[in-house]
Amino acid sequence: MGSFAPFEGVQPTILTVPGLGGSGPSHWQSLWERERHDAIRAELGMWNTPHRNSWVTKLDQAISTAQAPVILVAHSLGCIAVAWWASLSPQPYGWPVAGALLVAPADVDRADAPPEISGFAPAPRGALPFPSIVVASTDDPWITSQRAHSLAAEWGSHFEEVGALGHINAASGLGAWHDGQDLLERVIAASGDGRGHQRTPGDARRVLATPAEAVRRGARG
Template structure:
């Protein structure tokens, strides 16, 4: 599968390990670029959104598609609200609910989650049994962000622990934004 967009990979809290689908996509598509954060385990929202902005501006923003997982999904919403860059789109997979009691401590500035229409097309992919976000909250985020919501059933946090390593179905969602 070929892509015409500039695909920027944005992992969530702790980064995405070598067996994560984001890492696998980078191996399959060497032109996909990971946005590396300075602090993966105790992130500060402003630092993360500034790093996203640097990565977007290093490319033609009109051709950029962001691929966020977990904490990176709300980070993309914070970035969009702050910078209002006209990018091509965003694939938002398993958006974590940083406002939930179950969310891990150690993050700074990721609440409240911005609830506004994103200034670019987006797809939220959610699971019915994600520990980090209820389906109701994922639906709320998708509606507020103006995103197409795709529910993929009982798929956990859509990560290695739930068996999502190469995740070819996810590439199909990305292809929708690439057109």
């Protein structure tokens, strides 16, 4: 699948940010890393015993060493790490992180959150300094759709509910999750207009809400 370059002549780096336990070989993040030449993993370490400050530091290093612009593709606890990075590492709007796809964020604030993730509480509430989409399933055991929608509102993210897909992981049987790549395409398109210019926040929100096929038609036109 082709991608829409946000800045003329510059392809974004797709930086995947897994959650607790990392993403195994059949997880869509791992498949994207193998299938897309532009996708690499942020090696946060301590996958089974994550520490918030360590993950944020490692994520900052990964962003700093990647070729900007960077599009973050986070899953589960990785979404919360992204929000913490944005809170602790202020950046101008859209640079070097130009956008983010935040899939099935873990609810670190719930009363029964396991200790492996509760150390990331409270989830940051400020608006993210880049266009983003929060993706939620209706039967995710790690977060309710309502709570995911609340996080999206707090982060200033476009919200997408994708039906009953569990935790939107390898167990969901998604393979390379082509619908997710369509969502990624919308995030990339929202980060720039294809003529070397970043989009304004308002224009980015409009593009995030536009179906991928319409985005592709606009790029071709």
